[in-house]
Amino acid sequence: MTSRRNFLKTMPAALLALAPASQWVQALEQRKDDDTLTIAYPKDIAGWDPLNMDPLQSVIIQCVFEQPLALAADLSLAPSPVQHCEWLDNHCQTLQLIFRDNVFFHDGSELTAEDFRFSFIDRAKEHPATLLAGVWSLIDHIDTPSTSEAVIYFKYPMATAKAMLADIPAFILPSDYYQKQGGSDAFARRPVGSGPYRLTEYQRGSRIVLEAFDHYWQGKAPVKRLIFLISSDSVARAAMVQARQADIAVDLSVRESLKLGSETGLQSLIHPSTAMVMLQMVNKGVFTDKNVRLALHHAINKDAIAKGLFVGHATPVSVPAGPGMPGYIKDFEFPFDPDHSRELLAESGYDETNPLTIRFYATKGVLPNDLEMAQAIQYMWRQVGIQTELQVLTQPMIASYQQQGKIDGPLLQGWNPAAGDPGTYSGYLLHPALSFALWKSDDVGEKLYPLMAETNDKVRIEKFREFDRWQVKQGYSIPLFQRHSTCVAWTELEIQSRLTGLINPYRIRIS
Amino acid sequence: MLLPPNGSADELQRLRAALGLDQPLLQQFLIWLKNLLHGNAGLSIRSGEEVSTLILSALPVTLQLVTLAILIGAGAGFISGVLAFRYRFTPVRNSLEVTNAMALSVPEFLWGILLMLVFGIGLRVSPFFGEVDPRLMVEQQTGFLLIDTLLSGNPAAFLNVLSHYLLPSLALALAIAPTLMRILYSSLNQIYASEYMRSARLRGLPERRLLLVHALRNAVLPALNLMSVQAGMLIGGTLLIEKIYGLQGIGSLMIDAINNQDLPVIQAVALVYAICVLMINQATEWLQHVLDPRAGV
Numbered sequence: 001m002t003s004r005r006n007f008l009k010t011m012p013a014a015l016l017a018l019a020p021a022s023q024w025v026q027a028l029e030q031r032k033d034d035d036t037l038t039i040a041y042p043k044d045i046a047g048w049d050p051l052n053m054d055p056l057q058s059v060i061i062q063c064v065f066e067q068p069l070a071l072a073a074d075l076s077l078a079p080s081p082v083q084h085c086e087w088l089d090n091h092c093q094t095l096q097l098i099f100r101d102n103v104f105f106h107d108g109s110e111l112t113a114e115d116f117r118f119s120f121i122d123r124a125k126e127h128p129a130t131l132l133a134g135v136w137s138l139i140d141h142i143d144t145p146s147t148s149e150a151v152i153y154f155k156y157p158m159a160t161a162k163a164m165l166a167d168i169p170a171f172i173l174p175s176d177y178y179q180k181q182g183g184s185d186a187f188a189r190r191p192v193g194s195g196p197y198r199l200t201e202y203q204r205g206s207r208i209v210l211e212a213f214d215h216y217w218q219g220k221a222p223v224k225r226l227i228f229l230i231s232s233d234s235v236a237r238a239a240m241v242q243a244r245q246a247d248i249a250v251d252l253s254v255r256e257s258l259k260l261g262s263e264t265g266l267q268s269l270i271h272p273s274t275a276m277v278m279l280q281m282v283n284k285g286v287f288t289d290k291n292v293r294l295a296l297h298h299a300i301n302k303d304a305i306a307k308g309l310f311v312g313h314a315t316p317v318s319v320p321a322g323p324g325m326p327g328y329i330k331d332f333e334f335p336f337d338p339d340h341s342r343e344l345l346a347e348s349g350y351d352e353t354n355p356l357t358i359r360f361y362a363t364k365g366v367l368p369n370d371l372e373m374a375q376a377i378q379y380m381w382r383q384v385g386i387q388t389e390l391q392v393l394t395q396p397m398i399a400s401y402q403q404q405g406k407i408d409g410p411l412l413q414g415w416n417p418a419a420g421d422p423g424t425y426s427g428y429l430l431h432p433a434l435s436f437a438l439w440k441s442d443d444v445g446e447k448l449y450p451l452m453a454e455t456n457d458k459v460r461i462e463k464f465r466e467f468d469r470w471q472v473k474q475g476y477s478i479p480l481f482q483r484h485s486t487c488v489a490w491t492e493l494e495i496q497s498r499l500t501g502l503i504n505p506y507r508i509r510i511s
Numbered sequence: 512m513l514l515p516p517n518g519s520a521d522e523l524q525r526l527r528a529a530l531g532l533d534q535p536l537l538q539q540f541l542i543w544l545k546n547l548l549h550g551n552a553g554l555s556i557r558s559g560e561e562v563s564t565l566i567l568s569a570l571p572v573t574l575q576l577v578t579l580a581i582l583i584g585a586g587a588g589f590i591s592g593v594l595a596f597r598y599r600f601t602p603v604r605n606s607l608e609v610t611n612a613m614a615l616s617v618p619e620f621l622w623g624i625l626l627m628l629v630f631g632i633g634l635r636v637s638p639f640f641g642e643v644d645p646r647l648m649v650e651q652q653t654g655f656l657l658i659d660t661l662l663s664g665n666p667a668a669f670l671n672v673l674s675h676y677l678l679p680s681l682a683l684a685l686a687i688a689p690t691l692m693r694i695l696y697s698s699l700n701q702i703y704a705s706e707y708m709r710s711a712r713l714r715g716l717p718e719r720r721l722l723l724v725h726a727l728r729n730a731v732l733p734a735l736n737l738m739s740v741q742a743g744m745l746i747g748g749t750l751l752i753e754k755i756y757g758l759q760g761i762g763s764l765m766i767d768a769i770n771n772q773d774l775p776v777i778q779a780v781a782l783v784y785a786i787c788v789l790m791i792n793q794a795t796e797w798l799q800h801v802l803d804p805r806a807g808v
Contacts, residue, residue: 036646047558129522204558204568205767206759207645227645231757232767235624240640243632396772403523 035224037493037508040237040246044205044230048191049184050171051123051130055275055416056251058168059502060228063210065171065193068097068116069162073498075274075325075420079218081111081172081194085162087455092157097150097165103217105174106198113150117142118175120152127184132169157453159460160428163421196221196506205230221506241266241488248489250503253368254313257486265491270313273485273501275416276320277367279377279478280429282438284408286358291344293475295356296410297334298341299384302480305376309369315482319468320415320425322482324499326461327422332469341384350385357387359409361401364392367414368483374412407438410478418500422464426471427452439476543778552782553775557768562779565764570783571654572642573749573760576683577787579676580745584684585738588691592734595692596699597722611689620751623682627755630678639679640757643672679756683748687741694737698730732803739795743788 043056050061070080084098103111121142124133138158143151154161164170174192181187191199196218197210208228212221229245231237234252238260241249252260254270261268279296286292302316318334321327350356360381362374371392378388388409393401401407417424431448432440447467454460471477485501494509527533531542546553552562595607617625631639642656643649647668652659657676660669702708703726711725753762761780768776 038645040640129526201645201648203759204565205763206641206757209645225646229640229645229757231640232770233754233757236627236640236755236757239627239632243635243639245631245638245640394772403520 035510036227037223037225037248037505037510038227038229038246039503039505040240040249041228041230042232042234042237042251045208048188048199048202049123049173050169051127051132051184053131053168055168055418055500055502058418059250059505060208061168061171062195063197063226063505064191064195064199065173066103066111066195067166067170068172069166069170071166071419071498071500073496075499077166080166081217082165085165088151090455091453092159092161092455093154093453095152095154095161097152099148099150100217101148103194104215105177105194106192106213107174107177108215109174109176110147111172111174111194112147113144114147115172115175116150117144118178119171119173122175123173123178123184130169135164135169157449159452159454160421160423162457163417163419163424167417167419167424197226218506222509223505226505238488241490244490247493248487248495248503248508250487252486252488254310254484254486257488258311260488267489267491267493269487269489269495269497270484271497271501272315272322272324272482272499273416274322274325274418274420274499275414275483275485275501276317276322276425276479277314277373277412277414277481277483278320278429279410279480280413280438281410281475281477282407283441286356287409289348290475291348292350292356293478295341295344295348295384296381296386297472297475297478298337298344299380299386300377300478300480301336301380303336305373306481309372309376310481310484313484313486315484317479317482319465319472320429320477320479321420321422321468325420325422325482327420327425327464327468329465329469334472338380338384345385352385355385355387357389360388360390360412361393361398361407361409362390362412363395363398366395367412370412370414373480377412402435402438411438412480414483416483416501418502420499422461422468423451426468426477427464430471430476441476443474444471444476547779547782552779555768555776556773557771557776562775565776566761566779566783568654569759569761569764571656572758573746573753573762575655575657576676576679576749576753576758576760577742577745579680580683581687581738581742583680584687584741584745585691587684587688589695589731589734591688592692592695592699593722593727596696607692611692614685615689617685619682619686619748620755622685623679623752623755626678626682637678638671638675640675642675642758643668644675647671675756679752679758682752683745686748687738687745690737690741691734695730695734698733699726702726702730728802732799735795735799735802739792742791742795746784746787746791 041060045057045060046052050065053061066081068080068082069085070078072078081099081103082097083100086096088094088096097116099111099113099116105111120136120139124136127133138154138156140153140155142153145151152161172194173187177192178187181190196213196216198213199208200211201207201209207230210226212224214220229240231240234256237249238252238256240246242260242263257268257270260266281287281293306312306314306316315322318332319327319329345351345356360374360378362370364371374390378390381388398411415425415429427448428434428436430439430444431437432445447470451460451463451467454463472479483501487495487503489495492511494511495503496507498504531539534542543553550563552566554560555562555565591607591611595604598604627639630637638644649656649659649665649668650663652662656672657669660672708721708726711721749760749762750765751762753760754766761783764776765780768780
């Protein structure tokens with residue numbers, strides 16, 4: 001039994017223990033602010049001077065910086081710092097941009113045509129080994145006749161320039177501020193853009209805290225504070241949204257998204273995106289035989305893969321475009337026909353006694369279920385008598401293999417130009433002059449080059465549809481799926497679904 | 512990796528020369544070693560930042576995590592060992608043994624996930640991502656957030672940081688506490704059978720004094736030895752635990768570097784791991800010498 005003496009002795013100690021405990025509870029019970037949005041995000045940015053990035057990273061970058069052109073949810077052009085854009089010639093080499101007034105950077109300076117010129121010419125020259133320099137290497141020079149007008153002169157026709165000005169990496173940085181800071185590294189420590197948010201805290205690989213910019217030209221963002229919690233682990237991201245440590249979790253697996261979406265208070269948003277999955281073909285060895293290429297395509301049951309691996313949340317496609325995208329062809333379908341596949345192989349002299357053996361390249365963990373997809377395709381090919389040696393490569397290895405010309409079989413690739421312009425799919429992946437292309441042939445060049453000089457977008461896109469129909473029938477590429485983007489959020493959030501597959505935090509509303 | 516996919520062969524050549532990759536292998540190694548001795552571990556292939564800067568910003572996170580894990584693990588191991596021995600003829604010992612076996616049979620990363628599921632998602636009593644609530648601004652002075660929050664006189668932030676470290680430290684601690692308990696228990700058993708303990712008991716010393724003063728001091732030495740080995744393993748365990756709990760320590764840095772094939776970072780982090788293990792071993796030897804001056808250093 002506790003004596004009075006013992007009680008008096010232990011009381012102060014108990015009180016001392018309780019004092020921090022109450023603070024502990026207080027610390028844990030920090031209520032969610034209505035004006036703060038926390039996003040569990042899979043990827044950190046490469047740096048605050050946006051020279052290199054992928055589409056996922058561009059979501060964060062777009063909060064702080066702006067592109068000359070912007071995309072609406074349906075891929076049409078949305079209001080952007082450039083209010084007018086047109087070709088001044090008839091072969092896509094001279095592009096005029098008129099900038100709107102009253103677009104301000106976070107340091108208070110006004111965005112001008114000179115900032116655009118500096119961002120696309122000077123920075124690219126200073127950093128030649130970057131995506132910025134690579135994508136815009138066709139720019140010869142940029143004239144700025146006034147503070148609100150820029151004219152881009154391209155070395156060669158670049159009909160995709162408008163699409164690329166709304167894609168990555170095409171961000172406008174303040175020229176004076178950048179140079180006053182003393183270069184890229186110093187700028188990256190104190191970045192300034194004209195986007196809806198300004199950076200307040202950055203911890204590499206961990207978190208990014210952004211505050212709404214009061215003088216944003218489209219109006220102050222409704223969400224005052226935006227926090228990105230970075231975790232490459234999808235289990236951790238799912239756990240964060242489940243435990244309410246994040247309001248939104250991005251890029252979970254379809255199954256996980258559906259499971260979480262069925263829980264009370266959570267919504268699962270799964271929408272088709274502009275991200276495509278395809279097999280890039282190579283014109284080497286047996287693949288120079290059209291029958292072989294078409295046999296490979298006819299043997300793949302895309303519906304079965306979509307259902308089996310993505311619970312139906314991947315759209316099988318016959319050209320590198322899905323429904324809603326400009327390059328989509330509604331009445332064209334490349335059929336799954338294993339019998340015809342066997343016939344084509346037999347025509348080329350391959351049968352059970354002389355099976356076709358090929359190498360097949362894929363990644364693991366770069367795309368959702370990429371290795372599983374490759375294994376399913378490997379199985380389907382085996383069913384028609386094609387033996388495959390599957391090689392799993394990392395992304396740096398793919399780049400290195402491509403540079404060395406070591407890829408000698410189909411490559412399972414993801415491709416995601418946000419703007420969805422067909423010129424940025426097969427227009428790049430089959431362009432004989434670009435290192436992206438694995439299949440390089442003269443007949444492709446003959447058909448492709450005129451398209452890259454077509455100034456009328458409607459005509460160009462119609463011609464690209466014809467081109468894609470032709471190149472798929474030739475077996476130059478095997479389009480597989482239109483990927484679906486995934487996002488799980490609490491139901492009080494209104495999140496606009498966008499065909500780019502990327503969220504736009506500026507458009508998120510808390511109801 | 513450093514060039515965009517459309518980089519030209521000339522650019523590739525220039526980059527190889529700039530990185531010294533066109534030199535013979537031995538020369539490349541000597542250059543690396545010389546730079547390292549001057550505190551220059553090179554540049555990260557992925558981010559272009561100095562590797563030493565990356566390590567210096569990540570190291571405090573791992574050190575805080577490991578320190579807390581050692582404190583919790585050693586505390587739990589010693590307390591449960593002493594309790595199990597003190598109540599060795601009661602059900603207390605059996606229940607501690609069962610708990611011990613359970614803790615040992617599950618690897619630390621799985622403990623990490625289980626703790627997150629139970630206390631983070633299920634009961635929602637503990638945060639489980641990052642070092643601190645992102646809404647709290649903590650002025651960085653030393654890089655050690657636990658110290659920085661105290662220096663800035665912000666107890667709420669200190670507790671917030673501590674609460675973020677609790678589950679990952681506990682997951683790591685569960686890997687060391689059970690073995691410590693077992694070693695301590697068997698050491699105490701041996702020591703209780705020794706002559707000097709019998710003499711002490713015959714002199715009428717109370718049981719509590721016998722255990723805590725006379726037996727424990729000697730029994731702790733083998734346990735301490737084991738701890739130095741365990742602490743080395745603990746540092747390896749941070750790799751997955753940091754990743755699961757979103758802590759940007761050298762474990763996360765290593766995993767990211769492996770994923771990105773960022774060799775300069777991989778080399779430097781491996782070196783840091785080796786140095787940490789050696790330092791822990793050295794510290795344990797010193798502590799042993801303090802507790803038992805007969806043991807040479």
